[in-house]
Amino acid sequence: TRRAEAARNEVEEATRRAEAEAExxxxxxxxxxxxxxxxxxxxxxxxxxxxxxxxGERSSSQQADLEAKVxxxxxxxxxxxxxxxxxxxHAAHLAHELGTARGSLTGTQEELDNLGAVLE
Known part of the structure; x- marks a missing residue:
């Protein structure tokens, strides 16, 4: 059905986004x-x-150069x-966003499963 197909497309797109975010x-x-x-x-x-x-292994001018380098x-x-x-x-923020996206995907998948059960 159209709703199920739209939901599947949404899940696939969310999965692609989550995978890209993970990368x-x-x-x-x-x-x-x-x-x-x-x-x-x-x-x-x-x-x-x-x-x-x-x-003190260097002369005073060399020591000044070394101090500048330090x-x-x-x-x-x-x-x-x-x-x-x-x-x-930033990596921690991305990991959090990925976790949120995965949770959303799980919810969408459950909705698809429920819709599929109703359609059967």
């Missing part, structure tokens, strides 16, 4: 992981540069951490 959430989570790894690498480089500067790396680390937090928040 976006997965990509966002992967990006967040990459940002986390980048932040860890930047922190390690900053630590190494700071250790060299503190050990400051830049620390700034980049803060930016990366902010991006990571934003990506994690």
């Amino acid at each position: 976006r959430a997965k990509a966002e989570a992967q990006r967040a992981q990459s940002e986390k790894e980048h932040a860890a690498s930047a922190a390690k480089r900053a630590s190494e540069a700071e250790a060299l500067a503190l050990a 400051a830049l790396l620390e700034h980049q680390l803060k930016e990366t951490q902010a991006l990571l937090t934003e990506a994690q928040d």
Whole structure:
């Protein structure tokens, strides 16, 4: 019947949207992981540069360069951490939306089942 077909189409469309949203959430989570790894690498480089500067293994001008690099790396680390937090928040929001979409699909499927039973 037309109502059942329209409901099936609605379920299929909602399923496609939910799957697309899940893929976006997965990509966002992967990006967040990459940002986390980048932040860890930047922190390690900053630590190494700071250790060299503190050990006095460089001349004063080289030490000033290293301190500038440390400051830049620390700034980049803060930016990366902010991006990571934003990506994690977005991934959590997408996961919530996906859960809501799945709940809606379940309700629509139940309605289709009921309609099918009535039509039989």
